[in-house]
Amino acid sequence: MNAITESPVAATADARKAGDLLLVATALLLCVWVLLPIYLLIVNALSSPDQVTAFPKRFFPSFDLGSLSFFINFAGVARALWNSVLVATLTMILAIGFGAPAGYALSRFDFPGKGAFRFLVLMTRAFPLPLLALPLAVMFIRTGLDDTAIGLALVHTTLALPFAVLIAFSLFSGIPVELEEAAWTLGCTRWQAFRKVILPLALPGIAASAVFAFTISWNEVFAAAVLTIENRTLTAFLLQSLGESPLYLKFAGGAALVVPALIFIFAVRKYLFAMWGIANR
Amino acid sequence: MAEIAIKGVAKRFGGFTALHQVDLTISDQEFVVLLGASGCGKTTLLRIVAGLERSSQGEVWIGGRRVDHLPPRERGIAMVFQNYAVFPHLTVFENIAFGLRMKKLPQQEVERRVNRTAELMHIEQLLKRYSGQLSGGQRQRVAVARALAMEPDVILMDEPLSNLDALLRLEMRAELKGVLAASKTTTIYVTHDQVEAMSLADRIAVMHQGRIVQAASPVEVYRNPAARFVGSFIGNPPMNFIPAAKAANGSWTVAGLTLSGPKSDKPRIEFAIRPEDVDAGGEGLRATVHVIEPLGPHTLVTCDVEGGLFRAILDSNASVQVGDDLRLAPKPDRIRWFDPETTNAL
Numbered sequence: 368m369n370a371i372t373e374s375p376v377a378a379t380a381d382a383r384k385a386g387d388l389l390l391v392a393t394a395l396l397l398c399v400w401v402l403l404p405i406y407l408l409i410v411n412a413l414s415s416p417d418q419v420t421a422f423p424k425r426f427f428p429s430f431d432l433g434s435l436s437f438f439i440n441f442a443g444v445a446r447a448l449w450n451s452v453l454v455a456t457l458t459m460i461l462a463i464g465f466g467a468p469a470g471y472a473l474s475r476f477d478f479p480g481k482g483a484f485r486f487l488v489l490m491t492r493a494f495p496l497p498l499l500a501l502p503l504a505v506m507f508i509r510t511g512l513d514d515t516a517i518g519l520a521l522v523h524t525t526l527a528l529p530f531a532v533l534i535a536f537s538l539f540s541g542i543p544v545e546l547e548e549a550a551w552t553l554g555c556t557r558w559q560a561f562r563k564v565i566l567p568l569a570l571p572g573i574a575a576s577a578v579f580a581f582t583i584s585w586n587e588v589f590a591a592a593v594l595t596i597e598n599r600t601l602t603a604f605l606l607q608s609l610g611e612s613p614l615y616l617k618f619a620g621g622a623a624l625v626v627p628a629l630i631f632i633f634a635v636r637k638y639l640f641a642m643w644g645i646a647n648r
Numbered sequence: 649m650a651e652i653a654i655k656g657v658a659k660r661f662g663g664f665t666a667l668h669q670v671d672l673t674i675s676d677q678e679f680v681v682l683l684g685a686s687g688c689g690k691t692t693l694l695r696i697v698a699g700l701e702r703s704s705q706g707e708v709w710i711g712g713r714r715v716d717h718l719p720p721r722e723r724g725i726a727m728v729f730q731n732y733a734v735f736p737h738l739t740v741f742e743n744i745a746f747g748l749r750m751k752k753l754p755q756q757e758v759e760r761r762v763n764r765t766a767e768l769m770h771i772e773q774l775l776k777r778y779s780g781q782l783s784g785g786q787r788q789r790v791a792v793a794r795a796l797a798m799e800p801d802v803i804l805m806d807e808p809l810s811n812l813d814a815l816l817r818l819e820m821r822a823e824l825k826g827v828l829a830a831s832k833t834t835t836i837y838v839t840h841d842q843v844e845a846m847s848l849a850d851r852i853a854v855m856h857q858g859r860i861v862q863a864a865s866p867v868e869v870y871r872n873p874a875a876r877f878v879g880s881f882i883g884n885p886p887m888n889f890i891p892a893a894k895a896a897n898g899s900w901t902v903a904g905l906t907l908s909g910p911k912s913d914k915p916r917i918e919f920a921i922r923p924e925d926v927d928a929g930g931e932g933l934r935a936t937v938h939v940i941e942p943l944g945p946h947t948l949v950t951c952d953v954e955g956g957l958f959r960a961i962l963d964s965n966a967s968v969q970v971g972d973d974l975r976l977a978p979k980p981d982r983i984r985w986f987d988p989e990t991t992n993a994l
Binding site: 548550554555556 | 719720746798
């Protein structure tokens with residue numbers, strides 16, 4: 368009797384245990400997927416050149432800052448780093464500056480061609496950058512925008528803008544229009560209502576799309592390599608100068624690329640999660 | 649001091665006409681309820697008065713000032729929304745203070761008004777909370793307090809109680825009536841709930857298909873409906889209607905009964921009576937009983953009169969059986985007559 372009554376219970380317990388195991392295993396796998404490359408990158412960047420090529424690997428890095436300091440002092444790195452930050456920041460400002468109002472207009476107003484506009488915003492991503500890069504380079508040289516941070520930021524903005532517009536659109540659509548109307552009846556102009564009510568509620572989402580724009584620009588290499596010569600961004604600079612460099616310098620360069628992006632995301636992370644007890648829509 | 653005058657206001661959405669040339673004058677401190685089924689244009693009319701919607705034509709005057717070209721903030725109004733619209737990123741205190749800060753009132757005055765209205769709405773202990781930590785009823789109180797703190801000339805309410813559960817609605821209804829009467833504001837209140845309308849209003853404006861069918865005191869609207877729609881919409885159960893044929897000039901035959909009525913050239917008009925305005929026995933309308941529902945204070949009897957449905961409210965002591973043939977005598981002073989073509993009262 369006991370065996371009969373117990374077995375289904377045992378079976379469900381087994382199934383639950385297997386389910387838990389699967390969950391933990393999947394989570395672990397995903398963590399490893401994301402963290403292992405970063406780990407290897409950091410370890411190798413913080414090791415001396417001999418240790419980078421040695422086998423087996425040490426689990427903890429030796430905190431030899433030789434390759435990093437060599438890399439930092441490598442001619443042009445500091446400037447490329449500064450260019451990258453500048454271009455990414457400009458891209459972020461432009462993408463949000465244009466994207467947020469466009470998203471607001473899409474969610475709050477009805478205008479002719481609204482559907483077509485939404486479609487076209489997305490369509491801009493259909494043109495491969497290599498196809499556009501050469502004509503762009505010619506145009507930039509003619510207008511004097513070539514080899515400038517603002518010129519490259521404009522190109523990166525076109526890459527980031529569709530996402531900024533669509534994220535802002537869904538963000539503003541998720542905020543009840545009555546909140547805005549209530550603000551108007553309480554003495555606000557449209558702009559004041561936006562600033563005092565809608566913007567604080569949309570801030571987490573706007574921060575998310577800002578981070579997105581920043582990372583798109585930070586990681587972009589093709590346009591950067593084609594459109595800049597003197598004022599290279601870090602990615603373009605690394606592509607150009609590290610191709611032939613020794614392995615340990617490549618790791619140092621990789622770390623220099625990854626770490627600022629990580630720091631930036633870490634800095635705005637609180638806006639990415641729920642605020643004021645309401646979930647980030 | 650704010651009288652509201654709505655003059656020939658119409659609203660068209662593309663080919664659809666939501667409001668046809670509506671006229672309504674609301675005197676200072678009056679409580680007017682716009683009552684109607686959903687889609688009758690009552691919320692559109694309220695939003696036009698608030699300035700959240702532009703009218704296609706017509707004028708809106710508040711306190712002797714034409715306001716239909718002004719934005720909501722310059723109209724001297726405050727509004728309570730159906731879904732409360734309490735700002736989720738501000739505390740209850742800052743929600744109530746929001747409009748006062750926009751007016752740039754000194755901090756001392758802001759605090760005084762917030763505390764006074766919070767006390768009035770019994771939410772003093774919630775001032776530090778956020779909207780996410782409040783129940784529906786509490787949010788409703790915050791929304792009303794926020795409107796009252798503005799000390800507006802006019803308060804506009806768009807179905808403020810419809811998201812509350814029945815018991816809470818009853819409680820808030822009585823409270824709102826007291827608070828609004830004390831605040832001496834002019835109020836326009838939109839609802840589809842006739843009991844709410846009857847209990848709150850000084851005057852009910854019954855709306856149907858984009859028109860105000862009747863605007864009168866609750867008792868007047870109930871007793872003397874200006875149109876067939878009003879009689880059939882207000883009252884639960886609603887008014888009974890029976891076709892009447894002309895017998896002689898000024899006398900009409902209704903279900904075998906000859907009654908004196910209005911003088912009219914028409915061969916047929918409609919007789920109408922409220923369910924509670926008939927007495928069983930004596931000389932009356934011939935009725936066959938279908939359903940009997942004893943409700944305690946009285947008994948609801950559904951019968952068949954001349955092939956049509958007829959509801960009567962009788963004394964609970966009346967001994968009625970299903971299948972009985974009853975004689976229901978209408979109280980002569982409560983009989984109403986309607987023109988079947990225009991549906992207006994005769």
